[in-house]
Each structure stands twice: as C-alpha cells, then as structure tokens.
Amino acid sequence: MKVTSTIGLAFEAITRNKLRSALTSLGIIMGVGAVIVMMALGDGAKASIAQRVASLGTDVITVSAGSANVGGVRMGQGAVTTLTAADAEAIAARISGVRAVSPGVSTRAQIVASGGNWQTQVQGASAAFTGIRAWDVAQGGFFTDEDVEKAARVVVLGAGVRDEVFGPGSDPVGELVRINNQPFRVIGVLDRKGQSAMGQDQDDTVIAPYTAVQKRLLGTTHLTSVLVAARPGVATAELTAAVSTVLRERHRLGAQDSDDFAVRSPEEMSRVLSSTTDTMAYLLASVAAISLIVGGIGIMNIMLVSVTERTKEIGLRRALGARRTDVLRQFVAEALSLSLAGGALGVALGVASSYTLSAVLNWSTAVSTASVLMSFGFAAAIGVVFGVVPARKAAALMPTEALRWE
Numbered sequence: 001m002k003v004t005s006t007i008g009l010a011f012e013a014i015t016r017n018k019l020r021s022a023l024t025s026l027g028i029i030m031g032v033g034a035v036i037v038m039m040a041l042g043d044g045a046k047a048s049i050a051q052r053v054a055s056l057g058t059d060v061i062t063v064s065a066g067s068a069n070v071g072g073v074r075m076g077q078g079a080v081t082t083l084t085a086a087d088a089e090a091i092a093a094r095i096s097g098v099r100a101v102s103p104g105v106s107t108r109a110q111i112v113a114s115g116g117n118w119q120t121q122v123q124g125a126s127a128a129f130t131g132i133r134a135w136d137v138a139q140g141g142f143f144t145d146e147d148v149e150k151a152a153r154v155v156v157l158g159a160g161v162r163d164e165v166f167g168p169g170s171d172p173v174g175e176l177v178r179i180n181n182q183p184f185r186v187i188g189v190l191d192r193k194g195q196s197a198m199g200q201d202q203d204d205t206v207i208a209p210y211t212a213v214q215k216r217l218l219g220t221t222h223l224t225s226v227l228v229a230a231r232p233g234v235a236t237a238e239l240t241a242a243v244s245t246v247l248r249e250r251h252r253l254g255a256q257d258s259d260d261f262a263v264r265s266p267e268e269m270s271r272v273l274s275s276t277t278d279t280m281a282y283l284l285a286s287v288a289a290i291s292l293i294v295g296g297i298g299i300m301n302i303m304l305v306s307v308t309e310r311t312k313e314i315g316l317r318r319a320l321g322a323r324r325t326d327v328l329r330q331f332v333a334e335a336l337s338l339s340l341a342g343g344a345l346g347v348a349l350g351v352a353s354s355y356t357l358s359a360v361l362n363w364s365t366a367v368s369t370a371s372v373l374m375s376f377g378f379a380a381a382i383g384v385v386f387g388v389v390p391a392r393k394a395a396a397l398m399p400t401e402a403l404r405w406e
Contacts, residue, residue, distance in 0.1 A: 024302045025342030027295025028382070032346025032375045033353060034288035039371035040354035042280065044364035059099070060132055061240055061265040063091075063226040063247070081222040082251055082260050085210075088226045090250055095242045097234035100128040104225040105213045111165060111206060112178045118164040122179060122217065124210030125227075130190075132229045140173035140188030143209055151211035155184045159192040160203035182216045184208065236265040289378070295342065296382035303335050303390035328395040335387020336380065343379030347372055 065083045085103045092101040105124040110117055127145045130137065143154050157165070157172065166172040172186045193202040214220050230239045240263050247261055317327065351367050358365040 020302065021338060024299055025295075025338050025345070027291060027298045028339055028342025028379050029295075029346040029349060031288065031290075031292030031295045032343050032379050033349035034291055035375045035378070036347065036350025036367065036371055037353050037357070037365075038284035038288045039375075040350070040365040040367045041357075041363065042278070042282075042284065043366035043368055043371070044358070045280075046278070047366050048364040059230040059232075059234070059236065061228050061230075061236055061243065061263055063087075063228060063243060064262045064264065065222070065224050065260075081220070083223045083226065083247075084221065085223060087247060087250055088223070091226065091228055091243055091246055094246055095239070097231050097239050097242065099229040099231045100132050101229070102126040102129045102132050102227040103210050103223050104227060105210050105218060105220070106224055107213065107218055109180045109217060111161065113165045113172070113175060115167060115170075116165045118161055120158070120161050120164075121205045122213060123205055123207050124213030125207055126210060128229075129207060129227070132227050135193060136191040137188045138191040139171055140186070142188055142207075148209040148211055151215050152209055153182065153184045153212055153216060154187045154208065155179070156188040156190055156207045157186060158190050158203040158205040158207075160201055161206055162189050179206070179208075180217055184212075240265060292375075292378060292382055296339070296386040299335050299338055299383065300386040300389055303331060303387055304393065306334070307331065307390050307394045324395040328391045331391035331394050332384060332387045335391070336383040339379045339383025339387075340376075343376045346379065347376055350375065 063083065065081065088101045088103040092098050102125045107122050108119060109122045110119050111122075126148055127143060129135070130142050137156065138159070140156070142156055143152065146152075147154055155177065162170065162172055165177070166175070171189075173188060175186045177184055177186060190203070190205075190207070195201060210223070228239065228243060230236060243263055244259065244261075248259065251260055253260065351372070354365045354367050357363045
C-alpha cells in the first residue's frame with residue numbers, strides 16, 4: 001500500500017469520530033504547551049540573569065579589601081586597609097590584558113537638597129567607571145580625570161536618588177547638594193539601571209570622584225575595591241590570576257600568607273545562578289513532560305478501542321489482500337496523526353501562553369526554537385511508541401476470526 005493511501009485512510013478514520021479524536025489529542029496539546037511554557041520561563045530567567053550580570057560588565061572583575069584577624073577575632077570582608085590607589089595603578093601598568101581600572105570607596109550618607117533629602121550609597125570611582133560598568137549618563141555628564149586629581153566636589157546621581165531628592169523626571173544638573181554637610185555640585189544623572197543580579201537597587205546611588213569621597217567624607221587613603229576591566233579576548237580567569245600575583249607582590253605576602261584581598265568575577269555568580277535556573281527549568285519541564293506521557297497513554301487506549309470497534313473492517317481488508325504491515329502502518333499512522341495534530345496545537349498554545357504571561361504578569365520568558373522542536377518531536381515519538389501496541393494487535397488479527405467478530 002502506498003504511503004499516500006495509508007495517510008488518507010488514517011485521516012478518514014480520525015475524522016470519522018471528530019470529538020473523540022479531539023479529546024484524545026487534548027493530553028498531547030496540554031503536555032506540549034506546558035513543556036514549552038516551562039522551558040520559556042527557564043530560558044527567560046537565564047536571559048534575565050545574563051542581562052543583569054552583563055550590566056556589571058561580563059569582562060569585569062572586582063578586587064575587594066580582605067578580612068583581618070585581630071586578637072583571634074576574624075573581622076569581616078573589607079576590614080583590611082592595604083588596598084590603595086597605587087595598587088590600582090600598578091594593575092593597570094603591569095598587566096597587559098587590562099582595559100581600564102577604577103579605584104573605589106563607598107559609604108552611606110544623607111544627601112540633602114532644597115527639594116528634599118535621602119540616605120543613599122555614595123560610591124567613589126574614577127572617570128573610567130561608566131565605561132567599565134557600561135552605564136550611560138542620561139542627563140549632564142560624568143566627571144573627568146582632572147576632577148579626580150583635584151578631588152573636586154562634584155557628583156553624578158543615580159536615577160532613583162534624583163527622583164527622591166528632586167522629583168521624578170526633573171533635571172538637577174547644576175544644583176548643589178550637601179553630603180554629610182559637604183557641598184557638592186550635581187553634574188549629571190545616570191541612566192536607569194534597575195536591580196542588580198543580587199536584588200539591589202542600582203539606581204539608589206551617588207557617584208563622586210573617589211579622591212573626594214576619601215578626603216571630604218571618609219578621611220582615609222585606602223580603597224574598599226578596585227574594578228578591573230579586561231581587554232577583548234582576555235579570559236577573566238587569566239586576568240584574576242594576574243591581578244592576584246601583582247597584589248601579592250605589592251603587599252609583600254609570602255607563600256604561606258593568605259591573601260589580604262578578594263578577587264571576584266561576575267562569571268562566578270552567573271554560573272551559580274544559571275545552574276540553579278537550569279535545574280529548576282529541567283525539573284518543571286520534566287513535570288510537564290509527564291502530561292505528554294499521560295496523553296500518549298490516552299492515545300493508546302483510544303486506538304485499542306478503535307481496533308476492537310473495527311475488527312470486521314480489518315478482517316475484510318485482510319481478506320481482500322491487505323498485508324499485516326499495511327494494517328500495522330495504518331494504525332501507527334492514525335496514532336502519529338493524532339500526536340502531530342496535538343503537537344502542532346500544543347506548540348501554538350505554548351507560544352501564545354508564554355507571550356501572554358510575559359505581557360500580563362511581566363514575567364521574563366524566552367521561547368526558543370530548540371524547545372519547540374523538542375516538544376514537537378517528543379509528541380511525534382509518543383504517537384509512534386504508544387501507537388505500536390494497538391497497531392500490532394490489529395495486524396495480528398486473523399481474517400477469518402475478524403470477519404466472524406460481533
């Protein structure tokens with residue numbers, strides 16, 4: 001029997017009981033749709049994490065001041081004061097793979113203006129900060145290397161601080177603010193950044209020359225951190241090792257001495273978060289795939305019923321010359337057709353549901369071609385696997401017994 005004839009007979013048998021066929025395919029439809037939605041949520045979460053990590057600079061490592069042991073009491077991270085601006089300069093000068101460096105200090109302080117006040121994080125940085133963090137300035141400009149050298153009292157506000165102190169959408173460029181009773185002039189407002197990968201509000205910050213924060217606000221000479229950006233093509237692992245070597249030499253640490261600094265890269269955090277997201281996505285997809293198997297069992301049950309109902313038809317076909325393989329192919333084709341039809345509708349349902357969740361609930365979703373093809377292929381495989389048993393039963397019927405069936 002030709003393939004076209006087999007497909008035609010299968011289609012005729014399916015359309016003969018439209019309601020039953022539709023209900024049989026419902027399990028496959030829901031299963032495929034659920035798998036696509038679950039994988040879209042997982043891929044969306046991964047993309048969101050990647051975007052947030054990229055906002056830190058995927059080629060950026062952070063050197064932080066280390067901890068200290070005082071009288072047997074281990075102090076927290078940042079207790080050591082050995083990290084200096086000279087260390088940052090040495091990193092930039094001695095490591096060829098470094099693109100830019102920004103010394104950093106930070107403190108919390110009250111910022112006061114004529115329109116209001118707000119307690120926020122004050123970060124000291126160099127003029128290279130925006131290039132390292134890939135952070136644009138929405139209003140005004142950023143301070144220069146000359147401002148850093150002079151410890152100029154200038155600040156760039158985060159969008160959140162601007163909204164709280166001057167009002168949403170206002171232009172505070174040129175206004176004076178007081179930080180711990182020290183006057184600073186606002187020269188710019190950073191573009192809105194949103195939450196970091198760890199859930200912190202990145203817009204709730206004020207950026208000033210690190211020298212001004214050291215001298216005007218803290219009265220210190222050491223740093224709390226150094227941002228180091230790699231040149232294109234330089235692996236962060238390689239850069240991390242080079243930075244550690246330079247700092248250990250500068251801090252005169254022996255082979256037995258532990259680091260008095262910490263070096264971290266966004267890739268570490270990205271790997272951990274992505275691994276967790278992958279695990280959850282696969283777990284949810286596996287749970288959703290169970291409904292596909294249930295749908296396949298439903299197809300097998302209906303096909304077994306169909307074999308019983310059509311026993312005389314099968315016997316007549318066999319008596320007229322149809323081979324066992326012809327009967328087997330026909331029933332497999334019917335099961336496969338039900339699965340493919342359910343798979344196609346399930347794909348449409350899953351894609352539509354994913355975009356609906358994204359639009360209505362503002363969830364991050366990403367429908368990938370791989371998830372669609374995998375779900376559709378799994379549906380087809382289920383049709384074949386669960387269609388073989390009833391097909392084999394139909395093909396095994398003897399013509400004489402089938403014709404006598406009541």
